[in-house]
Amino acid sequence: MSAGRNLVEVFTKAPARSRTALLVLLAALLVLPLALDRYLLSVMILILYFAYVGQAWNIMMGFCGQLSIGHALFVGLGAYTAAALFQHFGVVPWIGMLAAVAVCVAMASVIGWLAFRFGIGGTYFALLTIAFAEFTRIGFDHFGWVGGSGGFFLRVVQQDRFDLLNLRGNPLMFYYLALGLAAFGFVVSAWLLRGRPGFYFRAIRDNEEAARAAGVDVFRYKMLAVQVSGGLTALAGVFFAFYYNNLFPEQIFGIGRSIEIILAPIIGGIGTLFGPILGAAVLTLASEGINEALSASGYEIPGVKQILYGLALGLAIMFMPHGIWPVIARRLGFGRGSDGDA
Amino acid sequence: MPIDAIANVVIGGLLTGLVYGLMALGLSVIYGVVRIVNFAHGEIMTLAMYAAVMAFALAGIDPLWMLLPVALGFFGLGYGLQRGLINPFIDRPEHSQFILLLALALVLVNLMLVVFGPDARNVQVDYALDSYLIGPLLIDKVRVICAVVALLACALLFAIFRYTAFGKAIRACADNLLGAQVVGLNVRHLYALTFGLGTACVGVAGCLLTLLVDVTPVSGPAYTLLAFVIVIIGGLGSMVGALAGGVLIGVSEAVAGLLITPSAKSMISFALLILVLAFRPQGLFSAR
Numbered sequence: 001m002s003a004g005r006n007l008v009e010v011f012t013k014a015p016a017r018s019r020t021a022l023l024v025l026l027a028a029l030l031v032l033p034l035a036l037d038r039y040l041l042s043v044m045i046l047i048l049y050f051a052y053v054g055q056a057w058n059i060m061m062g063f064c065g066q067l068s069i070g071h072a073l074f075v076g077l078g079a080y081t082a083a084a085l086f087q088h089f090g091v092v093p094w095i096g097m098l099a100a101v102a103v104c105v106a107m108a109s110v111i112g113w114l115a116f117r118f119g120i121g122g123t124y125f126a127l128l129t130i131a132f133a134e135f136t137r138i139g140f141d142h143f144g145w146v147g148g149s150g151g152f153f154l155r156v157v158q159q160d161r162f163d164l165l166n167l168r169g170n171p172l173m174f175y176y177l178a179l180g181l182a183a184f185g186f187v188v189s190a191w192l193l194r195g196r197p198g199f200y201f202r203a204i205r206d207n208e209e210a211a212r213a214a215g216v217d218v219f220r221y222k223m224l225a226v227q228v229s230g231g232l233t234a235l236a237g238v239f240f241a242f243y244y245n246n247l248f249p250e251q252i253f254g255i256g257r258s259i260e261i262i263l264a265p266i267i268g269g270i271g272t273l274f275g276p277i278l279g280a281a282v283l284t285l286a287s288e289g290i291n292e293a294l295s296a297s298g299y300e301i302p303g304v305k306q307i308l309y310g311l312a313l314g315l316a317i318m319f320m321p322h323g324i325w326p327v328i329a330r331r332l333g334f335g336r337g338s339d340g341d342a
Numbered sequence: 343m344p345i346d347a348i349a350n351v352v353i354g355g356l357l358t359g360l361v362y363g364l365m366a367l368g369l370s371v372i373y374g375v376v377r378i379v380n381f382a383h384g385e386i387m388t389l390a391m392y393a394a395v396m397a398f399a400l401a402g403i404d405p406l407w408m409l410l411p412v413a414l415g416f417f418g419l420g421y422g423l424q425r426g427l428i429n430p431f432i433d434r435p436e437h438s439q440f441i442l443l444l445a446l447a448l449v450l451v452n453l454m455l456v457v458f459g460p461d462a463r464n465v466q467v468d469y470a471l472d473s474y475l476i477g478p479l480l481i482d483k484v485r486v487i488c489a490v491v492a493l494l495a496c497a498l499l500f501a502i503f504r505y506t507a508f509g510k511a512i513r514a515c516a517d518n519l520l521g522a523q524v525v526g527l528n529v530r531h532l533y534a535l536t537f538g539l540g541t542a543c544v545g546v547a548g549c550l551l552t553l554l555v556d557v558t559p560v561s562g563p564a565y566t567l568l569a570f571v572i573v574i575i576g577g578l579g580s581m582v583g584a585l586a587g588g589v590l591i592g593v594s595e596a597v598a599g600l601l602i603t604p605s606a607k608s609m610i611s612f613a614l615l616i617l618v619l620a621f622r623p624q625g626l627f628s629a630r
Binding site: 061067069114115118120122123124126127128130131132134135138139141142149255256259266270301302303304306307309310311313314317318321 | 379430434436437438440441442444445446447448449451452453455456460559563567570571574578603605606608609612613615616619620623
């Protein structure tokens with residue numbers, strides 16, 4: 001398998017229609033900030049952030065069938081690693097990022113090894129991921145070096161200074177960083193799907209026993225899926241830390257955060273390349289729209305938004321179990337809209 | 343630390359653990375038969391807690407008198423939920439079921455938030471501070487009452503499954519779904535009855551817990567997780583395991599609260615969960 005050629009083939013072998021659509025979308029996203037005010041820019045950053053973590057999660061669940069409901073663990077570990085290195089030792093985030101990825105890949109390996117050694121899958125695996133995330137959350141609540149439950153704050157410099165090396169800058173810089181992350185996630189996903197790992201992942205997802213019988217090293221490829229997914233999610237954590245400048249264990253490791261991460265790919269279309277991105281856009285815009293509508297109508301009671309969110313989620317899973325993207329992809333003529341699409 | 347102080351804490355944890363066990367039993371029964379993981383379990387229990395708390399606040403009804411009405415009401419609720427909402431999802435992939443119940447949980451939590459407000463509420467019965475003095479041990483009266491009621495409820499559930507014709511039919515569905523269908527059992531009805539029984543369990547557990555802890559709308563997810571931890575430790579689908587797991591978690595939480603710090607107590611539970619999943623994934627008390 002030649003990695004380089006595969007990477008090129010991701011684009012050259014994609015249907016012409018999809019390729020054009022993708023390039024148009026990328027170009028549009030590159031010039032979009034010109035037309036946006038500060039608020040809309042922050043919404044776009046949120047969309048791209050969720051598109052990226054959704055894609056990272058999708059590699060593990062959508063491609064390989066391993067359900068994680070504790071992905072906030074990797075966001076949190078990545079965020080705290082890079083932030084602590086920056087704050088305590090002045091390590092620039094581009095180096096800290098590598099440490100964050102290393103920590104998360106190691107954590108993913110521990111979880112994967114514990115689970116897959118005994119063939120723990122499905123519900124049990126999902127609960128194991130929750131247990132690790134919750135265990136770590138409570139641990140960080142009592143971890144004084146990074147502030148404990150009182151939170152960990154990064155030095156904030158004036159926002160108009162543009163310091164790419166230290167990731168200190170204005171929202172526009174973070175927009176392009178988030179766009180870069182989302183595009184990176186897309187390329188990695190497409191590359192994995194097109195290559196040997198992608199076929200092995202899907203074989204494991206669809207029928208683990210058959211995959212094993214066909215000679216797939218099931219343990220090794222499940223580990224790979226978890227490690228890649230965890231490592232990619234670490235980058236989202238680094239972004240989170242430097243964009244928001246404050247970290248609280250409850251807010252970053254909480255199970256609510258883990259659920260937030262997985263909604264976009266599920267609503268958008270699990271196991272597809274474009275589903276997580278579409279889902280992130282739909283959910284973030286819907287959530288902001290509900291906020292606006294509620295504050296305009298004066299019914300700003302805490303909880304109302306979440307009720308609407310819950311209802312939308314329930315209806316979506318009842319009537320569009322495979323997500324929105326496959327439906328749209330078929331309409332637009334992008335093929336089946338699942339697995340091999342680009 | 344004096345030994346009798348530790349003994350008091352252990353006994354308190356054990357008694358609370360029996361109520362936890364009843365809550366987890368509901369989850370275990372549902373999973374054992376319907377094979378659905380009820381991700382809204384804790385939220386449903388919070389609903390029962392509010393039923394008891396509001397009955398006390400508005401009409402001064404002791405939560406113990408609410409046990410039967412809540413059990414019946416929640417049986418109906420569980421039956422309806424399974425029949426109307428969950429049944430179409432029986433053959434769907436696990437993540438679909440998970441999202442459906444998550445949506446239900448989200449709606450429940452926030453409905454309670456809108457209706458009851460974010461403040462913690464509790465029940466002040468006049469025997470709340472009574473206790474029994476046995477030798478050097480000081481045991482809270484409410485904890486004893488709760489533990490006894492929880493044990494009775496569990497015994498009743500065991501008896502239903504063991505000795506009634508419909509309990510036998512439910513066990514047949516759990517053991518061999520195809521066989522049960524072949525001999526003409528109405529599986530959909532039996533699934534709904536099971537879901538009703540599980541929900542009634544958690545309803546009773548909720549009423550009892552109001553005597554021991556405060557309730558807020560957002561306490562649901564933590565109880566869902568707690569119930570998961572208990573049934574996994576005991577063995578998912580095992581009835582005895584759920585009860586034993588509840589006691590184990592109740593005691594370990596109480597001891598951890600005493601020896602380390604109360605805020606770290608659930609860390610012990612999750613550590614136990616990780617150890618059990620890693621080394622004995624079928625559960626500590628499962629026969630397999």
